[in-house]
Amino acid sequence: MEDFVEISAVIQMAVAPAFLLTGLGAILSVMANRLSRIVDRHRVLREVKKLSIAKKSVTELALLKCRAKWTHWAIAFTTISALLISLLIAMIFIATEVFVDLDTYLAGLFIAAMAGLIVGLLCFLREVHLSKGVINNYES
Template sequence: MPMNIQISDIGHVIQLAIAPVFLLTGVATKLTVLTNRLARIIDRTRVLDDVLKQGPDEEFFSERETLYVRAHLINTAITSSTACGLMVCLVIALLFLGDTTNLPLDQYIAGLFVIAMLGLISSFVFFLREIFIASRFMREQHTLSLKRSR
């Protein structure tokens, strides 16, 4: 039985897919921010490794440990954001598939969208934790430098 897909049907599906596409754009932008933060953490770790080769220093070991924790949190945020992006892509694909084949995929689409939102939420939580750790470390370093200067 041949499928008769009307131009208006395709237009309707495209309209439905626009919101998830904008969400996908936001997730991609967030991934850029996260990978840039990870790159800076990696660069700083390399600098500290070079310094530590010259001799052990407790302060640098502490910073390196903080960087390791931050990198782990950013990696988890990247994984969650990527999973979110994947779910959004599946939502878009199922929107088209469901509309063009008249399959009842609405529950799958809703479920994938909820999973995508959970991934996005968890990504923001891990990102926020990483920011708090970075800020706390900066405050601690500032306090130490003030004590040393006195």
């Protein structure tokens, strides 16, 4: 009975990071969708550029490349964060099975995961800010 209570407590500790993984998956889906749209727009503009070189399309191509770079880094950092959270969940279970105190490592993993998420979200925020430049180009 004591083992059941201990396993139950471990599962409860792992539930919060598991929910965090769900949220990270949703964020990654949004980022991947934006990257896909950037790539699609880039392909269209490259075809237009072959037909006639318009200054606006050249400028927009450069902006799209910059946006793609920022989105790439946002996805990379957010994915690293998700990997660290997955490792954290695994280590929670390992720590209870081998009876080793991994609290310091668990805290470090969580801090690293949150730092990765913060950097990823800042990169994504930069890309969103850059996308306003595309809108401004259409208005002029």
